[in-house]
Amino acid sequence: MSSMLVAEDLSAVGGISLSAAVPVLTAMNYQVAALPTSLLSTHTSGYGVPAVVNLADWLPRVFDHWTQAQLDFQQGLIGYVGTVELCQLLHNYLAQQKLDLLVVDPVMGDLGQLYSGFDDDYVAAMRQLIQLADVILPNVTEASLLAGVPYTAEPNLPSVLRQLQKLLKPGAHAVITDVTKNDQIGCAWLTADGVQFVGEPRLAGHYNGTGDTLAAVIAGLLGRGFSLTRSLELANQWLHIAVAETLAESRSDARQGVALGGLLRAILTLG
Template sequence: MTRVSAPTQSPVLVAQDLSAVSAISMGVAVPLLTAFGQQLAILPTSLLSTQTEGFGQPASADLTTWLPATFAHWQAQQIQTHGVLTGYLGRNQIVDQLTEFIQRQNEQLVVIDPVMGDQGALYPDLPADYPDHMRQLVHAASVIVPNLTEAEFLTGHQVTATDTLQSLLPILDALQVQLQPDGHAIITGITLADQQGCVWLDDHHHVQFIGRPILAGHFFGSGDVFAALLTGFLLHREPLDRAIALATRGTFWALLDTNNAPRERRYGIVLSSVMAAIANYQQVGQFTPRLN
């Protein structure tokens, strides 16, 4: 059965950083969402010569004056968006500009990856009050996909143990109340037993977990792949639980390809298998890594 996408006469807004080198952030979101058949409105929040890890200090361009001019042009041309995916934004001013824009739109789906920290700390280039600004953006979200550190910054809750699903219920509850009505919080990067994956609340207020085998080492851009895949499946009106399962599966295929590729990981994620799987999904409704 061929899947029917959400209406595509208006584009999906993709707002995150764009690196000239490395398949991360916008460099993975654009091809993945395009493969899903989505028309896109691409909004780079910063332009970088490379990603920020593994290549020294990248050259960058400040786009804080370009964003409001772009929004004004879109408004003048009556360009409406029907969905949003955000990733790394990097500046309070950009977060605020994007929050204002989204609040003026009649968005069907707003997926926010509040990229701002890991391992208990904010990323070093972000101001201390960045979580306050991100919290305002999150209020407009249908779905958010923070890691545990970002969830703690958004809520003020400290999680001392993640060895049981029940231990994550309070922070999931605290996230849920910040979102749009019927919104969903998905915390990524959770390790249980020998798997790593994500947790969320189902319709019965039970904590659910889905994971994948843990691969050694760090993969630059894995969260960006998950967020883009999740957005693509939700735009195809997949139920949340199934969209999370499919996005987790596709992310693992991409990590396997990257793990086996003869290139340095700092160049980002290899998308060949997951792109083939999306093509198969578009054609026959089956998300498998190779066309048959």
């Protein structure tokens, strides 16, 4: 069993981010070190203003303790971080860890906008953090911000992906996660043969937690040795299952993240 450090927000209610990553990665046979980067009473979509605890004082103590306890991790997944200071703390800690794999979902915006509270300094801190990554998973908005190009919903993928690759270490991959192609939604990345795309039919509606869950699945599959292409194919198939299940349940509270039952069964079937 290898151990994966997962650093992202813990929203008590809403079933996304860390609350989704832990079951997904546990089902994939990882020991998960679940490190909240901030604590929220709910996630930030649809519940009003959550009660938030900033963990900037706690994180350095965690890293000191882990260093003393000689803990090390084979894989890492970083999602929502939240402040420039926390990005730097994570960067400094991870730079000393000899990870086989680091996946960074540079969560900071959507629909062409930075999330509230973020500015250009945050984008710069994220550019620094992704220098350690083997794979980054920006959505179209985050890709545009990192690449420093104006946002359009359907960007020039070869150009944006080439810009992103320049920010990464050699051999690392930038994968844009919410790319629309015909009636499909999926992931696009660059190889020597040009832009690659894998996707699944887009289902009706917008769902919370799809990006976080996708990132956890991709990190888990890559850490288990699946190729990038295979990991992205399976991840998109499984997210499609999760969204379809969520739709079929016609749930009373649409704010809750996607249903994970079918996705977890698919993971366990893989063996």
